[in-house]
Amino acid sequence: MKLLSPEELEARLRQIGAERYHRNHPFHHRLHGGECSKAEVQAWALNRYYYQSMIPIKDASLIARCDDPDVRREWRSRLSDHDGDGMGPDDGGIARWLKLTDGLGLDRDYVASLRGLLPGTRFAVDAYVHFVREKTLLEAIASSLTELFSPVIISERVAGMLANYDFVTKETLSYFDKRPPQAKKDSDFALDYVKRNAKTPGDQQAVLAALEFKCGVLWSMLDALAYAYVSPGHIPPGAFVPEGK
Amino acid sequence: MKLLSPEELEARLRQIGAERYHRNHPFHHRLHGGECSKAEVQAWALNRYYYQSMIPIKDASLIARCDDPDVRREWRSRLSDHDGDGMGPDDGGIARWLKLTDGLGLDRDYVASLRGLLPGTRFAVDAYVHFVREKTLLEAIASSLTELFSPVIISERVAGMLANYDFVTKETLSYFDKRPPQAKKDSDFALDYVKRNAKTPGDQQAVLAALEFKCGVLWSMLDALAYAYVSPGHIPPGAFVPEGK
Numbered sequence: 001m002k003l004l005s006p007e008e009l010e011a012r013l014r015q016i017g018a019e020r021y022h023r024n025h026p027f028h029h030r031l032h033g034g035e036c037s038k039a040e041v042q043a044w045a046l047n048r049y050y051y052q053s054m055i056p057i058k059d060a061s062l063i064a065r066c067d068d069p070d071v072r073r074e075w076r077s078r079l080s081d082h083d084g085d086g087m088g089p090d091d092g093g094i095a096r097w098l099k100l101t102d103g104l105g106l107d108r109d110y111v112a113s114l115r116g117l118l119p120g121t122r123f124a125v126d127a128y129v130h131f132v133r134e135k136t137l138l139e140a141i142a143s144s145l146t147e148l149f150s151p152v153i154i155s156e157r158v159a160g161m162l163a164n165y166d167f168v169t170k171e172t173l174s175y176f177d178k179r180p181p182q183a184k185k186d187s188d189f190a191l192d193y194v195k196r197n198a199k200t201p202g203d204q205q206a207v208l209a210a211l212e213f214k215c216g217v218l219w220s221m222l223d224a225l226a227y228a229y230v231s232p233g234h235i236p237p238g239a240f241v242p243e244g245k
Numbered sequence: 246m247k248l249l250s251p252e253e254l255e256a257r258l259r260q261i262g263a264e265r266y267h268r269n270h271p272f273h274h275r276l277h278g279g280e281c282s283k284a285e286v287q288a289w290a291l292n293r294y295y296y297q298s299m300i301p302i303k304d305a306s307l308i309a310r311c312d313d314p315d316v317r318r319e320w321r322s323r324l325s326d327h328d329g330d331g332m333g334p335d336d337g338g339i340a341r342w343l344k345l346t347d348g349l350g351l352d353r354d355y356v357a358s359l360r361g362l363l364p365g366t367r368f369a370v371d372a373y374v375h376f377v378r379e380k381t382l383l384e385a386i387a388s389s390l391t392e393l394f395s396p397v398i399i400s401e402r403v404a405g406m407l408a409n410y411d412f413v414t415k416e417t418l419s420y421f422d423k424r425p426p427q428a429k430k431d432s433d434f435a436l437d438y439v440k441r442n443a444k445t446p447g448d449q450q451a452v453l454a455a456l457e458f459k460c461g462v463l464w465s466m467l468d469a470l471a472y473a474y475v476s477p478g479h480i481p482p483g484a485f486v487p488e489g490k
Contacts, residue, residue, distance in 0.1 A: 020482040119461030120468055123368040130375055212483065216364030219481050220469065223365055226479070227472035234471070236464050237265040238457065 006195035020215035034164025039242030096175040103172030116240030120224025142210035147187035151180040246446035265460035279409025284487030341420040348417030361485030365469025387455035392432035396425040
């Protein structure tokens with residue numbers, strides 16, 4: 001292992017994204033390509049809700065272990081992005097995700113109860129929260145870097161879903177309107193942080209491994225979803241059963 | 246919620262096993278029914294190795310938070326069951342699992358490195374360890390109760406694999422010889438413990454939920470395996486690729 005320049009480190013991070021980000025997952029292609037049944041889109045949104053709902057807990061866990069007020073202050077905007085500011089109608093990310101599950105005809109209380117969640121979704125999301133709590137701050141910050149790649153996947157997803165599903169409207173997908181600029185701002189900060197703070201080859205390997213780990217979180221959520229809900233479908237005991245299944 | 250008698254609680258636990266234990270998973274049927282390719286059996290053994298290797302860490306985590314010397318002493322036998330006693334050839338469960346992966350033609354260092362592990366396997370197993378560390382001692386003990394059901398699945402697995410796969414021998418499967426009596430002893434103790442110590446309806450619901458959780462751990466490991474390795478197979482980036490794939 002040799003020490004990489006900050007630019008080399010960034011190139012290696014982007015390479016991991018090109019190879020491992022869930023944009024390459026068969027379920028993503030299926031979703032934006034219009035091949036999903038409504039039941040599959042419902043199951044995707046219901047399971048992804050748990051990821052959305054745990055993001056502020058993940059981010060607060062990171063702030064809670066950070067002794068640099070500048071980083072804490074910067075990271076705090078992620079909390080309001082997802083939890084809203086409590087003034088007027090709730091326009092935080094979690095509330096907007098529930099508009100998506102509403103629009104797909106899912107009962108809001110059922111979604112929020114998490115009763116229908118796939119175990120694989122729960123374990124992947126919880127692994128992310130535990131990672132942020134237990135690894136170094138540098139690794140915790142690096143694990144957020146999948147946001148470097150999210151503006152592209154969001155644009156594919158929104159355009160593809162609007163074009164291909166008559167049960168999806170621009171209103172339903174409003175969650176995604178605000179995310180690309182937020183993700184850009186957040187990932188610019190996190191990328192700059194890891195480039196400045198990964199000062200040894202060991203640090204740099206840990207940063208790269210953190211991004212690989214996080215890609216595995218997102219990827220395995222789609223694995224679980226596809227195995228359970230794409231025909232022939234093997235829904236685990238207790239998980240969401242779409243109407244007519 | 247009303248308070249169940251100890252016998253009613255046991256009946257509810259056995260009902261959960263009947264409905265949710267991974268004996269019902271399509272991959273279990275495939276494995277013991279002789280439908281798996283050698284590559285699938287390799288992938289099963291390689292992924293399951295991580296579960297085996299973390300069991301003593303799970304059990305030590307439980308002992309570490311238990312203030313009753315009688316329970317600690319009883320639980321300690323699980324450590325030697327899996328880690329061996331260090332006298333003579335290592336006959337602990339982990340060493341015997343590596344004989345299985347050896348027998349299937351997998352490189353021992355590669356298996357133990359965990360480099361080829363599916364993310365879904367890692368997250369499920371880690372969820373189990375975190376559960377035992379973070380929930381109440383009663384729930385931690387209850388989560389071990391899948392062992393109530395393991396003698397049956399082991400007998401199906403061993404008989405089916407010996408009958409159906411020419412690359413499997415009795416020697417290769419020696420891991421399973423010792424497990425049924427160990428599992429019987431361990432689960433008798435744990436069942437008696439939860440029946441005596443779950444004294445409120447809330448305790449009893451937590452015990453039932455702990456067993457459902459643990460069934461989800463084992464089930465989602467087979468979900469991840471089947472999605473990745475059963476034809477057409479969607480192997481995630483970085484995971485074990487069998488020869489010829």
